[in-house]
Amino acid sequence: MQPQKRATVHDVAAAAGVSRGTVSRVLNGGYVSAQSRAAIEAAIADVGYVPNTAARNLVRRRTQAVGFLTLEPHSLLLEDPNIGAIMLGANEELSIADHQMVSLVVDSARDTERVARYLSGGFVDGAIVVSARTHDPITRVIAALGLPATFVGHPPDLARDTPWVGIDNAGSAREVVTRLAAGGRRRIGMIAAALDRDSGADRLAGFRAALSDRFDPALVAEVPLYDYASGVKGMRELLTREPAIDGVFAASDAIAAGALEALRDAGRAVPGEVGLVGFDDSSWALRAQPSLSTVHQPAREVGAVAADLVLRQIRGEHPQPVVLPSPVVWRDSA
Template identity: 40%
Template sequence: MPTWLAPVGCWTCRWTRGRWVNVPRVTHQPPDQGPGQAPTLDEVARLAGVSRATASRAINGGNRVSQSAQTAVAEAVRTLGYSPNPAARSLVTRRTDSVALVVPEPDERVFSDPFFVHTLRAVNRVLAARDLQLVLLLARPEDESRMLRYLGERHIDGAIVVSHHQNDRLAEHLAALGLPCAFVGRPWTGEDRVAYVDTDNEAGSRAATELLISRGRRVIGHVAGPDDMTAAADRRAGWRSAVTTAGLRDDLVACGDFTEIGGEEATRALLAQCEEIDGLVVASDLMAVGVVRVLEAAGRRVPDDVAVVGYDDLGVAERITPPLTTIRQPIGDMAEQAARMLLDQIDERRAPRAVRVVFPPTVVERAST
């Protein structure tokens, strides 16, 4: 039988082993006011002088609540130290107060590439200001169905997708789910159904190539990114546009994977194809680290023999010897913009819509050219 306390003078009667016994009474408080007991919504409502329903609405967003009632409830919450029950609040608001950052890349790349570090920081900065939790979802191709199931079950309020690939078709999947979402980088398909931010990758790569042409370089190769990513495809198109316009070779292309090792392998392939290369446009600064390493090992001086331009300007370019000329893409601004676009959808309780914001790239000249 459960223990039950009844106050009797300075003693308490306790039902134990089938009989009442008297025990000294130290304190007695109603069950909902016991030591260490969290204040309840009813107590907040009583202190604020409003109904329980009004108190709930005021705490969970302020819908249909007068300013005076909102102020009274806020003061009661502060006075009592009330904290809403997350499960109960979720039932009322249909919100989880969490947002997913979806990265369809292997773990090792995510935690070694400064692109993702800057993206994480920028997104978290926006979410933290709204007291929202960031959930990181890393999804290899074999994990895609599990990830989509998780998103479809609405464990999060929305998703920001970064570094997506041609075959993942995430824009179409998320639009079909009706889940608020925003992409960092133009998606291959479904761009007319989702919001995304990007930089003008084609213009940036064209500017990089034109810079080398203006410095007298005439055999300019391109270390490209993966074929299945729009950023890589656009940067290749920008390089090709510039060399074609200048009447130069447009067949000196080797693909990497946005890693140092990928840059090394692509550079070896290009040097084997054409020893006369005197300029390289590289699709990322991280790959450019590998490019410079291979050039030095081959006895090719930078920039005397081969001028090199990277892409990103996220800290790596300044640490290369010589410091790397690069194209700056404002990934922090882009990620913050994507987060704000997503929060607009969540706040307005609507499905994804096609909104695009494109940031201009900037040439940052250093010693490698």
């Protein structure tokens, strides 16, 4: 049995009684009269025409794909609910615009080289970048290619005209720590993570600003990642340095959950003896017992806005950075 012949633009034009150019204008979003448009749409349905998207994109030099680059270890990608929420928000926005999201994870120098080659090959029209560090090689690749891109967060070495979406990490951290101090906590420490990224550095800056002359660098435990194991390690370190610690700001909810385990193991009651606050308002905050006071990070909205900003760049626009609200949510842990 011979396969059915695919309908073409010529077939649509013949059925509608118009020129091939008129059909092309309709398919590409151009202007035609209402009467011609109605005839063409009816003809498309009658002949069963399906646009050859690949061929059209080749002519337009478009792939209708956007890369979603996560610059984190594989383990954190699976553990951190924020990354998943950002990804879902971005995918929803791209889907509405009929674009495909391509997920790319960068966990090593080899990954960096592979993803750089992929981006240079023209396989995506733009990129959303999550967790870029200062002087990140992927940032340099994107800048050299002139690839439309939106960053989640704002590494300080980003070009001024590079769009980004984020929250006020420093301001939210300052509000949390100020409230802990106002509640009578006298020895407040921080488990600070990801200090090579703007999010981690800004949260530490907010912590320091809130304490002002009461800031004690010995009460800052630095850990590499926003993960549970880092919270356990960092809290044990703080307890060793200052057994009388009575307040802790953790740089993420996952870290706070790990800190909670270490405090429980040490026989320290939360919030009775130690007030504990996280950051993100993720599923970690609600799973913990007691539930975590935290900063709400609108991760899904961050992803949607990031996708919108990159789509606008692809269309030739020059959008401005967007800062979303990040209110503090007070629960049982402080």
